[in-house]
Amino acid sequence: MSTLGIIAILTLLYWLFISLDAHKGMHLLHNLARSTKLPDKPPLVSVIIAAKEEESTILETVRYLLSQNYPRLEIIAVNDRSQDATGVRLEELRRWSQRKKDVQTPLQIIHITHLPEGWLGKNHALYQGYQQARGQYLLFTDADILFAPHTITDAVSYMKEQDVHHLTLTPNMLARGALLNGFVHFFLFSFSLFVRPWRANLDNSREPGIGIGAFNMVSRTAYEAIGTHKAIALRPDDDLQLGISLKKAGFRQKVLSGKHVLQVEWYRSLKEAIVGLEKNLFSGFRYSYTIALLACIGQLLFFIFPWIGLLFLWDWRGALYAVVVVLQILLYRKLMSHLMSKRGDEAYLLPVSASLLLYTIVRSVWLTWKQGGIYWRGTFYSLRELKKK
Template sequence: MSTLGILAVLALLYWLLVTLDSIRGLRLLHALPRAVKLPDKPPLVSVIIAAKEEESTILDTVQHLLTQHYPRLEIIAVNDRSQDATGTRLEELRRWSERKEGIGIPLRIVHITNLPDGWLGKNHALYQGYLQARGQYLLFTDADIIFSPGTIADAVAYMQEHEVQHLTLTPNMIAHGALLRGFVHFFLFAFSLFVRPWRANDERSRRQGIGIGAFNMVNRSAYEAIGTHKAIALRPDDDLQLGIALKRAGFKQKVLSGKHTLQVEWYRSLHEAIRGLEKNLFSGFRYSYLFALAACLGQLLFFILPWLGLLLLWDWRGAAFSVCVMLQIWLYRQMVARMIGKQASEAYQLPVSAALLLYTMCRSVWLTWRQGGIYWRGTFYALRELKRK
């Protein structure tokens, strides 16, 4: 058998296996249900937001949180060394909320001016927010998320009914323009095949955990038991690592779709998306060049080569690659629809999106190696310290 024939067989086996696993897994992934009833004494929830140079989005996020229907809520917004008007906007919003009738949700602002050694800025900001929080439940969220009014009430009701210590939600991801939308959806697709998020819903396993930055709600005692954000102080993928740590510690975890309750415009342009992912893709490979190489080769073999095989081959190898492409398209549409509620009509862009992600992965590794670390929101973090942590 030729080398190309072997590659065709490998690709076909991969897509058959991953499709079977994903079909079973997607059955475990449901949308967050509406709360039928809250407990008589609902627990206090502390919403903690880290914001750095977020003047264009932070007001919408906090204002939507101030309209939540949940009766016991506090919001702690942490201004992490912002050089723009983020801090000013937050203080103005705090004063407005205190004067506004009908808003009974306290809003506290924490201003950070210095970053201690051994911390990534966002992780340190979230930890400082935790130190100010009084809630039994802690909700870590990003500064650009839009919440529907019943989101937190629905989440608390679900956690209490199902005795869940950690709940994370996938948001509806807004992307303007076909190329950007295809890239964002493909990243979600490839990431999901890599981490298998639905496995977090399997209570028999402690291996597969997940956390999503848009919505990480955790029982306070569970968060403290894993060492808080101190345990992941230098992880750029702090949201994912938080979920992994909680699952491995044996806490009950659920990942649900928040497609009807949360939305985020992750990136405003394709260039911004590629630049944004540069900082943390290499961390997903544990800063291992060998692991990164394997991931890049897998991206080339399983996601890109089958499309090229359609153009170059007219024999059984071409037929094998055709099946790979059909499975890839079908599974992509199913996964995007289940997780974020989109029809994924841009599936025809899959080879382009896969090539763009491959480029981003390679660039992330190369830039981290060349710089000796990563730049994130204006702060440099050395690779040797990132690997040590």
Template sequence: MRIMAAWALVTLLYWLFMLWDTMRSRQWMLELPRSSAAGAGEQPLVSVIVAAKEEESSITETVQHLLGQTYPRLEIIAVNDRSQDTTGRKLDELRRWSLGRDGIDIPLRIIHITSLPSGWLGKNHALYQGYLQARGKYLLFTDADVRFEPETVADAVHFMQGQQADHLTLAPRMVAKGFWLKAFVQYFFFSFSLFIRPWRANDDFQQRHGMGIGAFNLITRHAYERIGTHQAIALRPDDDLQLGRLVKQAMLRQRLASGMHHLAVEWYRSVPEAMRGLEKNTFSGFHYSLTLAALGVIGQLAMFLFPFIGMVAAPGWTSLVFLLDIALMLTVYWMLIRSMTGRTGIEWIVFPFSVGLLTYIVIRSVWLTLRQGGIYWRGTFYSLKELRRMKEPEA
């Protein structure tokens, strides 16, 4: 019982610190503003680069949203990365549809990739090929399933210029259908935020902690080339996050902002799909280190799940301390989820379920990667030896 009481106090200190750190860090939790002056000042050419592999269900809508942007100097480069479905055909149809159409002055270029060279992850290679044909002073790397509001690029460029930033990454509104999926998605990003603390990207006095989000990475050509392009992260499944880290390590100016009112993405359509998707790349977040992954699992169980068990199982005042732990945890959760989504619901009532599910995904990701000797990513196998070779990109 003494051990349980001691752990209740350790957990209390942890959540008090997280509450203090979250409140202190609110100055760095930004939101992309809507700007009536977005058309003023310099308007550099922006090259939007989209990588698509087996995205026939979403690619048409994504490209049409980009073609509808109000920013006047834009080019779109859509890269069909070895798709076996109708993605390539739909992109070619979109290009023909956009040519000479009234109200669409944005050039649309299509690149078809038929083979993948060794030493590359497919998406990273596709984005790099897009860069090689891009002419813009600014490069916008985005995914094939993102929905853009018409003013998104204009507002982003205006904000980036006002902040004198070399890189801007936006967190989209995460569309999750169904109670259980929404509960898990919100918990995942809550846990991820505490682990990464992404808002530190906006602290100009540190160069270690950077951030990048695949839905929206807007970067100057100069900065992108300075960090070594996607060649520096060729085998990273978490290429977006690593790009952000390299920007910071190169002592460039970075901004992370919520884009909840500017762009949206349906991350996964169901809980089983989320489990299968995260199994592929969760281990990479721990740099393929068994030690780090084990510490992550222990931390999840000890700090997030055990207070619920202790509240019921512990006697006397220890139970009350665990109850206080839970209250502090949920306070931090509400603060972070509201900053990311603009709302909070009742999904917190299944918090222990979400903790257990994420813990299971981490364990299964490690087990699958080790059993297979690598990962299958969009139909291509990458050995663990290859992946570990580039586990920490050079600045």
């Protein structure tokens, strides 16, 4: 049997396994349910947002949070050394909220002008927000997320009823144009198959855990037990690492779909998406060239080659690849529907999106090696320093 034949068989076996695993796992991924009753004594929730050069989105995000129907809420927005009007906009919004009698939620603004050594900017900003927070629950979220009015009420009720220490939600991701839409959704698809987020809902397992930047709600006791953001001070993927640390420490974790209550426009253009991802993709491989190489080979063998084989191999190997392509499309559409209520009509772009992601991984590794580190929010961090942490 030829090498191509063996590869075709192994690729089919991989997609059969991953499709079966995902089909079983997606039954563990439920939507965040609407709450019918709040706890008798609702705990105080501290919402902490880190914002750097977010003048175009931060106002809308905070206004949606100020409109939450949860009765005990405080919002702490941290302006992380922004060079634009982010800080000015936040102060204007704070003064506006103080004048509005129908806005009962206190809004606190923290302005950071100096970043100490050993910290990534966002992680430091979130930690500073935590130090000012008084809540029993801490909600870490991004500066471009739109919340439905009942989101926090539903989340707190769920955590109380299910005795959960960490709840993370997947948002509905918006993208303009077919190519950007395909790329963003493929990244989510590929990431889901790699991380298998549904496994975080298994209580008898301490790994793998997961955290999503749009919505990471954690009990204060659990957050402090894992060492706060100090323990992940130099991780660009802080949201994911927060979830991994909590799960590894044995705290009860749940990941749910927040497609009906959370919305985000992750990137506004394909170029912006590639540039944004190339900064931190290598960190997801633990800055290991070996793991990054294996990831690139996996993209080629399991996501790109089947489409090429379907076109150019007119024998039994091409038939196997045809089955693989069908499995890819079906699983992609199922995941998009389950996580974001999307039909996945852009599935025909899967080989293009996979090629773009492969390019982004290669570029992320190359840039980190060439620079000797990464530029993150305007600050350079050496590879030696990042690996140490």
